[in-house]
Amino acid sequence: MTRKQRRLTMIGGSLAVLAIAAALVLNAMRDSIVFFSTPTMAAEKQFPPGQRFRLGGLVQPGSLVRGDNLAVNFSVADGSATLPVTYKGILPDLFREGQGVVAEGALDASGVFKADTVLAKHDETYMPKDVADALKKQGHWKDDYGAKPGATAASAPVQGTSK
């Protein structure tokens, strides 16, 4: 093979791999991306049952009900809308009523959000970034959720999952 042919083989091979990778990425982008939404946004967007999304907001005070065998019901509110959530499993250490939470899952046929992952954080002043941004946008931001600049602690996400 001449130098040119060799170079062409290499370039052809590289392009083939890159094309395959691009196809994989586009395919994955279509199927496995999860949108973030507050209860209000969820009502606007009309997610069909079964489509996964991340629900963020505050745990509605007084809505937490523990059932048998680690089943939990609570509502997520963002000031203008609420959405009931069911979850089965262990909640994160700092899951509290009135505090920020992010749940991942999908709506069922009756409009209840079935979560398979619940995220909360390890800090008393913590507010998930997505939730804080969304609340600010809707004008429901309360200053006491805000972290004091420079005094915020490293805070770790804790996840509860049930597969």
Added chain:
Amino acid sequence: MIAEAGHYALVLALALALIQSTVPMLGARWGDQALMNVARSTALAQLLFAGASFTALTMLHVTSDFSVVNVFENSHSMKPLLYKITGVWGNHEGSMLLWVLILALFGGLVAAFGNNLPLSLRAHVLAVQGWIAAAFYLFILVTSNPFLRIASPPIEGRDLNPVLQDIGLAVHPPMLYLGYVGFSISFSFAVAALIEGRIDAAWARWVRPWTLVAWIFLTLGIAMGSYWAYYELGWGGWWFWDPVENASLMPWLAGTALLHSAVVMEKRNALKVWTILLSILTFSLSLLGTFLVRSGVLTSVHAFATDPARGVFILLILCLFIGGSLLLYAWRASTLKQGGLFAPISREGALVLNNLFLTTACATVFIGTLYPLALEVVTGDKISVGAPFFNLTFGPLFVPLLAAMPFGPMLAWKRGDLLGAAQRLTAAGIAALIVIAVLWAWTFGGATFAPLAIGLAVFVVAGAVSDLAERVGLFRIPLTIAVARARGLPRATWGTAFAHAGIGIALIGIVCETTWNTEYIGSMKPDHVAKVAGYQLKLDGVTQRQGPNFREMIAQFTVSRDGETLEVMTPSKRDFTTRGSSTTEAALLTRGASQLYVSLGETNAEGAIAVRIYHKPLVLLIWWGPVLMAFGGLLSLSDRRLRVGAPKPAKAARALQPAE
């Protein structure tokens, strides 16, 4: 007083870095030996002052001097000594100080052990190191000074984040930083080569050991971080495709590619321009990782305090270094001469294939990590790209890479014999097929892909073993001669085999853990028994205990199997009063390479406690693999060829260039 001294040492280090970044460059331009030698002394002095500054901060933390903001916010007088020390880098300011200390350490090492480098190359390399160092000293001094005082000192500190109060913090960040920052050396070498407009096989031989050191530490650092997350976060996950993890995986992938392309350059004087580009990209990805973690654009365990000014500053550094080096590359790369020719099927060809897949895999991780950020900036939509995305992109790209991996070392340089290599891999192929068949029969009707993936892993491991066996002529010649030959093999060959086998081992662990993981989640009362994967776990009771800076609730489980009592496991939950937060301390029972994992949830009104129990088969292989890989790297590093250093370039270029 100590705080002021530490601050002052940092300012001096900045001044030295500025001198180091200019004077040797001028010296190299004018051919002035004395000026070029300035690089050496400034690099060593810079290390001294960065070390002094770091020592000062450590002393402040150990003595719990709460008049310093950094100590007040991240320490507590009751905290055990170990965590007082590790707490130094358990916060933004301190971890940046560790970053520059390690940067200075690598600069100092080049200065101290780079005596066999040509003078102008050493001057250029250290000057580039000086630029990086100066930028980061400036960053610390302007936006994240750890030595700031509080006007009225409080009596007690706010304590370190409980999750970080673990032995993992002592090991994981320093290891990771040694890896991240270690790639700055190959970056500096690449930029120096571009400035000088000259690069040869000797260059690759100088760069390889540094890249290898960085790679070893990065491998161990990532593995350590993964194990830490596994036992500390309480739900047994070891990799979350979290942006911060991806930030460390990307330089690892690029660095692994660099390691392989540097071999081609050293042996065959080919792929020069590509190797230079990879050196630049690898360190750029390290910088990007630092930016992602430190700027607060992401929320995660690793994002400490967020401050927009810091993000903008690091973004500036990022643009300056990545943009500048790529511009220099575009301008100067054409001056580098192309090297040896090779056929597509050859050792070089295999290494190019390796590079192709590794960099493409790295690109998919890059897209998955940055796409949500880009989309939020452009459309305002918030999305998360999680494990499914990476499983669908990264996974398929790794399959051909692993399948091709055993062939690489079997092919000859310049022109290889694929059929011959395949013949020598017959045994490995048969072993893989047997494993697939056995697993399929054993788990009939279960997972389809898992046996295939394990077969692939077995092929990789057996391929590495058969490469060694072929080289020493095992079973073909008398055993004693084979042993003698094995001793005589270059250490780098052993290193390759260990590192490649390590990948296979890790893959077995990953597949087993994800496919055959069994779990039990439920609430238990004392004397209840949970059955998981043939083990019986009886809850004996729950007790309370007071720790140094926390209260702890401990549950005691007696584990038995087939009526025989094995061990007592004591998972616990700790409440840290100062921070008002709690951590879950999982209990682990290791049986061979498998583990039983117990962690606790909350207690309810009737005294029942929520419990999560996992049986994770062969899970430990996930971390033994990287340890094997790092060991392989260490063997390669100890190879005589790298120890004696590179011969003088002029002669070497001729000696290493076989006739075409």
